[in-house]
Amino acid sequence: MSTRGPWGHLSPRAEDEEIEAPDPEGRRLRTLAPYFRPYLWQTAVTIVLMLTVTAGSLAQPALAQYAIDHGIGDKDSSVLVWCVALFVGAGIVAAVAAGLQIYASTWLGQRVLFDLRNRLFRHIMDLELGYHEKVPTGRTVSRLTSDIEALNQLVTEGVTTLVLNGLTFLGVVVILFVYDAQLALMCFSVFPLLVIVTAWYRVGSSRAYRRTREKVAHVLAVLQETLSGMRVVQGFGRQDAARATFNEANVEYRQANMATIYLSSLYFPGIELLAAGGTLAVLWSGTNRVLDGDLTVGVMVAFIGYLSNFFDPIQQLSQLYSTVQSATAALEKINGVLKTGPRVADQPGAPPLPPVAGAIDLTGVTFEYVAGRPVIEDLSLHINAGETVALVGATGAGKSTLAKLIARFYDPQEGTVAIDGHDLRAVTVDSLRQQMAMVPQEGHLFAGTLADNLRFGRPDATDDQMLAALEAVDGGDLLAALPDGLASEVTERGSGLSAGQRQLVSFARALLADPRILILDEATSSVDVRTEQRIEQAMARLLAGRTSILIAHRLSTIRNADRIVVLDHGRIVEQGSHDQLIAAGGRYAALHGDWHSLVGEVDA
Numbered sequence: 001m002s003t004r005g006p007w008g009h010l011s012p013r014a015e016d017e018e019i020e021a022p023d024p025e026g027r028r029l030r031t032l033a034p035y036f037r038p039y040l041w042q043t044a045v046t047i048v049l050m051l052t053v054t055a056g057s058l059a060q061p062a063l064a065q066y067a068i069d070h071g072i073g074d075k076d077s078s079v080l081v082w083c084v085a086l087f088v089g090a091g092i093v094a095a096v097a098a099g100l101q102i103y104a105s106t107w108l109g110q111r112v113l114f115d116l117r118n119r120l121f122r123h124i125m126d127l128e129l130g131y132h133e134k135v136p137t138g139r140t141v142s143r144l145t146s147d148i149e150a151l152n153q154l155v156t157e158g159v160t161t162l163v164l165n166g167l168t169f170l171g172v173v174v175i176l177f178v179y180d181a182q183l184a185l186m187c188f189s190v191f192p193l194l195v196i197v198t199a200w201y202r203v204g205s206s207r208a209y210r211r212t213r214e215k216v217a218h219v220l221a222v223l224q225e226t227l228s229g230m231r232v233v234q235g236f237g238r239q240d241a242a243r244a245t246f247n248e249a250n251v252e253y254r255q256a257n258m259a260t261i262y263l264s265s266l267y268f269p270g271i272e273l274l275a276a277g278g279t280l281a282v283l284w285s286g287t288n289r290v291l292d293g294d295l296t297v298g299v300m301v302a303f304i305g306y307l308s309n310f311f312d313p314i315q316q317l318s319q320l321y322s323t324v325q326s327a328t329a330a331l332e333k334i335n336g337v338l339k340t341g342p343r344v345a346d347q348p349g350a351p352p353l354p355p356v357a358g359a360i361d362l363t364g365v366t367f368e369y370v371a372g373r374p375v376i377e378d379l380s381l382h383i384n385a386g387e388t389v390a391l392v393g394a395t396g397a398g399k400s401t402l403a404k405l406i407a408r409f410y411d412p413q414e415g416t417v418a419i420d421g422h423d424l425r426a427v428t429v430d431s432l433r434q435q436m437a438m439v440p441q442e443g444h445l446f447a448g449t450l451a452d453n454l455r456f457g458r459p460d461a462t463d464d465q466m467l468a469a470l471e472a473v474d475g476g477d478l479l480a481a482l483p484d485g486l487a488s489e490v491t492e493r494g495s496g497l498s499a500g501q502r503q504l505v506s507f508a509r510a511l512l513a514d515p516r517i518l519i520l521d522e523a524t525s526s527v528d529v530r531t532e533q534r535i536e537q538a539m540a541r542l543l544a545g546r547t548s549i550l551i552a553h554r555l556s557t558i559r560n561a562d563r564i565v566v567l568d569h570g571r572i573v574e575q576g577s578h579d580q581l582i583a584a585g586g587r588y589a590a591l592h593g594d595w596h597s598l599v600g601e602v603d604a
């Protein structure tokens with residue numbers, strides 16, 4: 001039996017992540033190069049430090065060889081003193097350079113990641129609403145956290161490992177051949193075996209690490225989904241099912257981690273064994289040759305010294321392989337987000353929208369979220385400046401979509417949306433939104449004080465202006481209920497305030513922003529009828545002369561609009577004033593009849 005329960009079909013499995021087509025170009029580490037460009041000289045210093053560290057550590061066995069062969073062998077104590085001095089000097093230089101190099105490469109890595117994180121966040125801010133509606137928040141969060149972390153490991157430790165060990169390895173190979181080709185070949189006799197074992201580890205570990213990445217993504221997805229749906233989980237008493245789902249994800253993650261540990265527990269001791277074999281070969285053949293007088297003791301000691309410098313890098317580099325794998329996978333995902341262009345983007349050189357009166361024109365607008373399934377079809381609508389238009393229609397008729405087109409969250413596939421005759425595509429998005437406010441159904445509050453939230457659309461609003469705005473939307477009770485007035489802390493998602501109170505704050509926020517065009521998408525659905533009426537009166541007064549688009553299911557809200565537009569399957573089926581539409585006896589009259597019978601039942 002699957003413990004996945006009700007989440008089985010809901011939770012985005014890590015495997016589902018690859019919704020975008022794989023992009024080999026996005027995996028290339030070269031795409032990171034532009035982030036290093038601002039730090040060219042810091043990069044150069046880091047590389048010089050790495051070279052110094054390598055040179056310092058490679059010099060030591062050679063110095064030992066010279067000391068043994070020429071100091072001890074030739075019984076020349078001055079050579080010995082010099083060698084010891086140089087040996088200590090090389091050690092100190094290598095240590096100091098290593099310290100500086102760790103600092104420099106970490107500094108560099110942190111800068112690069114800082115820039116990347118900022119660039120990614122800025123980009124995500126500009127992605128169209130459609131992207132955020134489609135991609136689960138958890139996934140976007142993991143782009144900015146675990147994927148950046150995977151790159152962090154590569155950039156701060158990986159590059160150092162690669163350069164230091166690569167240089168050391170090559171240096172050792174060259175030095176050993178220069179010393180004695182025969183003995184060098186002797187130690188490299190284990191090389192074929194080393195290649196086979198390392199290839200096995202590489203294949204196995206890349207598979208294992210990919211699994212751990214998938215599993216950790218799954219753990220994050222389950223967490224995000226359960227936590228954000230906490231009210232529903234607890235409301236239906238499904239905590240046990242949630243625990244089981246999480247436990248399953250957690251177990252899979254642990255198992256995936258154990259698989260990598262199992263591989264490492266075989267591979268690293270294996271390399272040690274091979275290293276011992278290599279040392280044995282050198283000792284055996286070297287000793288014989290020393291006894292034959294064919295090889296100096298110093299060279300043999302140097303060989304043994306260099307051998308550890310030969311095997312260590314191989315271990316380190318093969319471990320690096322999985323770091324690189326994680327990093328390239330993360331890079332591909334990050335580049336995928338960066339490559340997603342906002343469908344709604346300013347045209348090059350687009351001018352700002354000049355201050356408008358607020359006349360809205362939709363001409364032959366067709367819009368589809370999914371190709372082939374139009375949500376708005378060949379719709380034309382003229383809204384006068386200052387007019388209040390109510391959009392009415394069944395659930396899914398396309399009311400919110402129409403509002404989003406007017407706010408240019410999307411561009412239509414066909415037709416134009418214009419304000420005061422300016423095609424929205426020809427002006428900048430920012431200048432449009434500055435003259436427009438949209439109050440959604442779910443009033444979202446950000447962590448911070450009530451004042452911070454009110455000021456959201458107008459950062460320079462004074463306390464008096466904020467109080468006046470709250471007063472206007474009948475928020476006196478709300479203010480009285482909060483201990484510190486405007487300075488009271490509200491939390492994210494506005495918990496601590498009721499849904500209706502949150503809507504009041506959203507209203508006051510929109511009022512303060514002083515827009516020319518106001519869109520209310522079922523914004524009064526959570527307040528009681530009396531408050532709703534008071535808000536409407538306040539709005540009518542304060543927003544006189546502004547264009548407003550009202551979306552509501554309550555006909556009481558709608559009847560006072562200048563014009564009512566009835567939508568059905570993305571088309572306008574009726575429009576006119578309340579009285580006209582009632583008299584016409586069409587769709588609106590039917591809705592009105594439903595409403596009356598309902599109110600009759602509820603209120604009676």
Ligand SMILES: Nc1ncnc2c1ncn2[C@@H]1O[C@H](COP(=O)(O)OP(=O)(O)OP(=O)(O)O)[C@@H](O)[C@H]1O
Pocket residue numbers: 130133134369370375393394395396397398399400401402
């Ligand atoms: N982001 C989206 N991606 C794909 N389809 C969407 C998206 N948003 C809405 N739709 C679809 O478009 C249609 C119209 O949705 P819309 O939100 O405009 O309806 P609505 O009239 O506002 O309904 P309601 O009264 O329930 O708010 C629906 O069939 C919906 O499934």
Ligand SMILES: [Mg+2]
Pocket residue numbers: 399400401521
């Ligand atoms: Mg809607």
